[in-house]
Amino acid sequence: MDGCVDAQWRAHGDERAMRSGTIDECNAAVGMAYASLQAEIAAEASAKPDGELVRLCEEIRFVQSAMFDLGAHLATPLSISDPEAVRRTSFPEDATAKLEMWMDRMDETLAPLTTFVLPGGHPAAAALHLARTVCRRGERLLVPLLEAKDIAPHAFSFVNRLSDYFFVLSRYVNAITGVPETTWTSSKNRASG
Numbered sequence: 001m002d003g004c005v006d007a008q009w010r011a012h013g014d015e016r017a018m019r020s021g022t023i024d025e026c027n028a029a030v031g032m033a034y035a036s037l038q039a040e041i042a043a044e045a046s047a048k049p050d051g052e053l054v055r056l057c058e059e060i061r062f063v064q065s066a067m068f069d070l071g072a073h074l075a076t077p078l079s080i081s082d083p084e085a086v087r088r089t090s091f092p093e094d095a096t097a098k099l100e101m102w103m104d105r106m107d108e109t110l111a112p113l114t115t116f117v118l119p120g121g122h123p124a125a126a127a128l129h130l131a132r133t134v135c136r137r138g139e140r141l142l143v144p145l146l147e148a149k150d151i152a153p154h155a156f157s158f159v160n161r162l163s164d165y166f167f168v169l170s171r172y173v174n175a176i177t178g179v180p181e182t183t184w185t186s187s188k189n190r191a192s193g
Contacts, residue, residue, distance in 0.1 A: 019145070020074050022138040023159075027067045029131035030166075033173075034060045036124035040177065052176055056169070059102060063162070066095045070155055074142075079150050091155035099158070099165045106172040116184035121174040128170035135163040 034057060041053050072089040119129030139159045145151040174181050 015141075015144075016074065016077070019138065019141045020071050022134060022141055023067055023071050023074065026131050026134040026138055027064055027071075029127050029134055030060060030064055030067070032127035033124040033131065033169075034064070036122070036127060037173070040124070056173070062098070063165070066092065066158065067162075069095075070158065073152065073155050074145070077150050079148065091152050091158065093154050096154060096158045096161050099161045103161075103165055103168045106168050110168070110171050110175060114183075117171065118182040118184055119170075120182055121170070122177045122179040124177075125170040125173040125179065128166045128173065132163045132166035132170070135159060135166060139163065 037053050037057050037060070041057070069089075069091055073091040076085050076089040119133075120126050139156075142151060142156055142159060146153065146156045171181065173179075
């Protein structure tokens with residue numbers, strides 16, 4: 001059983017528990033990316049750590065905290081919770097704007113995409129690709145809450161943009177760590193083996 005802010009216990013198969021669990025699963029994949037970048041920073045301990053990696057880790061910690069805020073928001077059904085609980089677990093309205101700003105900054109340095117990118121590269125980038133796909137699943141699971149007005153629209157927008165942020169961040173991590181991206185080659189263009 002999982003507890004919700006409304007003091008109700010939900011079965012693990014309950015839709016609300018599944019939604020919160022998916023966001024938690026996504027956050028765990030983000031934690032894998034963070035740990036990988038921290039290991040990279042620690043490996044550079046004899047030299048000056050890469051300031052950009054340190055900055056990215058701070059950004060990732062913000063995102064992970066925002067995802068916990070989202071989990072609290074999801075555990076508080078707007079339609080049945082008392083106003084104080086809704087206020088206490090409201091999702092920050094500026095979180096999506098931060099994602100947009102960070103994506104714009106990273107996009108300025110990345111080569112334009114001309115084909116699909118296969119998940120992989122640096123271990124942190126691979127974990128971010130996993131986070132992206134779990135986030136997309138979470139977004140699909142949240143649609144009924146949005147339609148029922150049981151989630152703040154800006155919280156749903158955050159999840160929508162979060163998966164895009166993970167994609168851009170995965171590409172950026174590969175770029176700044178010098179790990180080449182692997183692009184998709186159509187079966188028509190692959191050599192038969």
